[in-house]
Amino acid sequence: MGVIRTPSVSLGQPVPAAKSDIAREFGRASNTYEQASRLQRLMGDAMLARLTQQNAAPRNILDLGCGTGWFTRALQNRFPEAQIVGVDLSAGMIERARSSSPANIQWLTADAESLPFSADTFDLVFSNLMIQWCQYPQTVLAQCRRLLRPEGRLARISHSYSASLAD
Numbered sequence: 001m002g003v004i005r006t007p008s009v010s011l012g013q014p015v016p017a018a019k020s021d022i023a024r025e026f027g028r029a030s031n032t033y034e035q036a037s038r039l040q041r042l043m044g045d046a047m048l049a050r051l052t053q054q055n056a057a058p059r060n061i062l063d064l065g066c067g068t069g070w071f072t073r074a075l076q077n078r079f080p081e082a083q084i085v086g087v088d089l090s091a092g093m094i095e096r097a098r099s100s101s102p103a104n105i106q107w108l109t110a111d112a113e114s115l116p117f118s119a120d121t122f123d124l125v126f127s128n129l130m131i132q133w134c135q136y137p138q139t140v141l142a143q144c145r146r147l148l149r150p151e152g153r154l155a156r157i158s159h160s161y162s163a164s165l166a167d
Contacts, residue, residue, distance in 0.1 A: 019111065019135065023090040044071045044128040047155045048078060051124075058082055058123035062147060064112055064140075065089075065130025069097030072105055075126060082123075087115065089133075113139045120149045127156040 048071070059082055063072040066086030076084050085106045088094050098107045110116060112127075112134055125144045131137045144154050 019089060023092075028092065040067075040129050041070070044074070047126065047128065048074060051153075051155060052078065056124065056153060058153070060122045061085070061124045061126060062087060062117070062122045064115075064125055064127040064144070065133070066097060066107075067093045069101045069105070069107075071126065071128055072097065073101055076102065076105060085117075087112070112143065115143050115147060117147050119146050122147050123149055123152050125152070125154050125156070127154070131156060 056079075058079055061075055061079065061082050061084045063069075063075060063084065063086045066072045066088050067090075069086050072084060072086040076082070083106075084104075085108060086094070086097055086101075087108045087110050088097070089109070089111055091109045094107045094109045097105075101107075108116075112130065113136055125148060127140075127144070131140050134140045141154075144156075148154060
């Protein structure tokens, strides 16, 4: 069996699309995104199930790359006592999330590479298929580490930067 590999991108190499382009395009898709995001739902559901299996009980949660807030709301349902913040680069996604969510979730348009929170703020950072859109993924992971309390958890899934095809 032969394997064909595509070149991989190092975590230190920038993603070619500009942040403003990414934010704009996701904002344009905000009204139909939930109907088209089957992979995101599958992966996010798996992360939520894993958190439940681990008996997680976070008090302060950051949904990083929250999009329309689908999983932010699911996190609130799963952890009703928690304070939850949803962050996305796209103002359009945040507007959509805010309009379809309870008032007790906080929403913020911000860049995951430069988050405006104090260190040791969150017990859980939840990030579902977002990091691959960032120019410098290692910076996002450093931000997550900075924001998590010592016993905090990072729940994340992202696309691989390389792919293989076996024949």
